[in-house]
Every structure is written in structure tokens, then in C-alpha cells.
Amino acid sequence: MIKEMICISCPMGCHLSCDITDMNDIKVTGNTCPRGVLYAKDELTQPKRIVTGSMRVVGGNKAMLSVKTSNAIDKHLIFDSLRLLNEIKVNAPIHIGDVMIENVLGTGVNFVATKEIL
């Protein structure tokens, strides 16, 4: 069986065709780069997303700090992870890459800062 999907690993948005006759040996075509194959396999077995959001800042030159998960996390954890961001405020100064929340929901993935705040 062939399943069509769009690779979301980058904005190219390649149209992928995945032969899922054998779920242990998924064959992918239509990808421009190897990330497309990884994406298709993940999406068919365990869909994941990078989550981006923001946190309130105390005492900085900006009201909001933007953050992202350092890696993709399971799709069904998205909303629980976002709730964590609203629970705490963070203190300036903050640098890109600083870990703001460690080990989000036991995934081993961190929320890290994506903006410089003085």
C-alpha cells in the first residue's frame, strides 16, 4: 500500500510516497534529501514535532522570551508541554541556547531559549 504525505522537515515540503506494505521496511520516494526518509518513517510509526512557544520575562528589555524544544517530542505531548511554559516566568538576562525547562515531561528534551534578552 502507498501512503502519500508531505515532508515537513524543512519548508521545501517534498511530496513523499511511502510504500507501507511492510511496516518494518517502509520505502520512501519523492524526497530531496535523506531527512525525508527519516521523517516518513517517524511519521508513520511515532509522529513527533518540535514545539515552539514563549515564556514571560521578568526584568528584561523584552516582555516575552521565545523558546523551542531542543528536539522533536511526541505529538500527543504538545499541549502538556505548552502548559509548562505558562506556569513559570523567567529572569533576564537570557542567551540563545540557555535551558529554560529541563527534561520536558520526562522526554529527555529541554525547552531552550531562542532569543537574546538583556
Next chain:
Amino acid sequence: MEFKNLVIIGGGPAGLAAAKSAYDSGERDILILERESELGGILNQCIHNGFGLHTFKEELTGPEYAQRYIDEINDRKIEYKLNTTVIDVSRDKIVTYVSSNDGLVEINAKAIIFACGCRERPRGAINIAGMRGAGVYSAGTAQKLVNIDGYMPGKEVVILGSGDIGLIMARRMTFEGAKVKAVIELMPFSAGLNRNIVQCLNDFDIPLHFSHTIVEVVGKDRVESVLVAKVDEKLNPIMETAFSIPCDTILLSVGLLPENELAKNASVELSNITGGAIVDDSMMTNVDGVFQCGNVLHVHDLVDFVSAESEVAGQCAVNYINGKARSAEKIEILTTNGVRYCVPEIILKDNEFKPLALKVRVANVFKKVKLQVLLDDNILISKNRAVVAPGEMENIALTSEQVQKLKTANKIEIKLVSEVL
């Protein structure tokens, strides 16, 4: 009157990349003028990921991508002024700006790069009954409110237009606890990237109604609901199909327009297709020494291509300042058979055989086609495409050898051909 070799208008990704490459081409007398209180342009409010995979081989968020370039500017100690708005550019390259620090200042520049981005189509451009009430925002304004100011514009949202900002905001508002009821798109296809439909709408079961429009906004002081109807082939609403969606907020994502009022005053010739200047392969406009790059030239969906294009503009501006003569002979690129435009529009018949990117948009959704570049009716490049769509810019990268062929041709044509033929 002050004097500068190179003045760059706008400190977004286009302006920063142009400044960096001008510096690296040997120019030291550079000034960036930026209206906002920080460098980075629209990227500062685009906190989602998906930037820089081509340039940095990693996936960054907007602010991270911007910071990479801001660091490059600071490392080189390139001069920039914030909170500084350019209010006039004259044909003889006098740039007038205002800022609270300097007041009103005139600079006589040898070369100018317009890198001032685009703006959203205003709500006045859309003619819908009742559109005046509170609760109507452009998607970009809402993005700024949520991501920069930390303020949520509403709880129950309908989005008109499926441009990328609208799609990104559908997810963002959902993340912040709002209910996005629907995205309404007039055309039978989306103006946004496919990946954004997947990860911003499908992931959260947000319905996307193609060939529909809002016919009326109900609510006296604040939006209470919208009336949505299907449209026929001529895009006229079919009133019998109308249905109501209760909501307190409408986001408009109905397209971006290059910001070219200043350029017009400087006698820069604009394309009525892109809304930006008509440029040659050095990114120079019809006015000698005036260049354009980034979203002011044509609306890009990928910042990586903005950076690449702007580096060309920066380098060529330095060549111009250094007195490198420009070839008088040029050739216009013909776009036919489903290809809406190509930037640059004009190729100079000089001996600059450097790699070049042709940026192309198609007029409609086509399946199973070849995108071809023909020189004197012979195929130079032919790319197979399962699907092409107006929302996705095609970037045709040419090698030096291919550019040499391009520059010696008498006719250049870009077109789509059906694969079955």
C-alpha cells in the same frame, strides 16, 4: 549633508546579508537604517522553527536565524542606526531619514540597497460588510501581539486567507488556548506552504475551506460571528451556500505587498506582477546604483533565499561603488506557459559568469510538469515536478557554465511543459 558609500534601508535578513557581503567584498563605509528598535526584521516575531536549513544546515527559529546575522554585523563592526525611518529617497541618491537621536538627516549615497521588506494587505483592500468592528486583525499584527507583546487578541478565531502567516497563527493561537474554528480561502488552492497546512492545520483538525469567502461580519461593537459562503468559478459568492461561524476574532492573511512607496519616488521602475523593482542579475534597478533584495523585491517564503539574493546585491553594490562599468546590452527573460514571473527579469550580457539563482513563481497549481529554461529554444535545464503551486517559489540554481551560456543567448525563456507530452 552627510556622505556614505553604501546606505542599506532595512535591517531585516535582507539588509543584514547585503551589509555582510558588501563588507566582505571590501567596502567599509556602510550604514544600515532600521525603523524598529532592534535588527532582524519580521524574523523577530516568527518564533516558529523552519528557518535556515539551507543556509546553516540546521533548523532554526526566526529570532535565532536573525541573531546569526546580527552577530556577523557586530563582528564586522558595521554601523547601523535603530529607531530610524527613511522618509525619502531621491533619484540622485539622497536618502532622508528621521530619528529621535539625529532629527532629520540627509545622506548622499554612492549606492543604495532597498531591503525594507513587505507589508500586509490592509483590511481596506477587502470589501466585506461589517468588517469595521473590533476583533479584526491582520495575521501579522496578531503575531506581533502574541509573540512580542504577550497579548492574546481573542478566544474563538476565524482566519481569512491561507497565506503562511495565517497558517502559522492558526497553530500559535491554538497553542495559546484559543479555538481556531476555520481557515477560509477564496482560491481552490492555498497561498501558503504545504508543510504549514500539515503542521499548523491538519495536526489540530482545523478545517480549511477552499473556494469560500466571508460575506458578512456580524456584531455591532465586537465581532460575534461571520457568514461564510462558497464562491463560483468567477469568485462570486453563492449566497444559498452561506453558513454562520460564531467567533470573536478574525485574522486576515490575504497576502503581502512589497513596500515600494520610497522606491517609486526615486523613479525606480516597478513590476506590476511582483510589486517590486525590475532588476537585472546584479539586483540593480533601472536607476544606476539603486539595488533591491528580499521581500521588497518580491515576496519570498524562505528566508534562506532572501539571504542568498541579498548577498548578491551587497557584492554588486560594491562593484558599482568601485566603478565597475555595467554592460549596456541586456536581455529580458521571457516567462510563458504557466510561469508568472522570474526574478531577476533582466540578464546583462557581460562577462560575469558567476553562479546565479533564478526565482520563479507559477500562476496556478499544475501536476506532473517539467519546469524548463530554454536558450534560443534549446533546453538548458529541465526539472521534473510532481506538483508546482503559486505558494511555493521555485529556485533554479545555475552554475557558472550555465550562466555563461545564458549570457551569450539571444533568447531566454522559462516555461512549464506537461510531462506526458
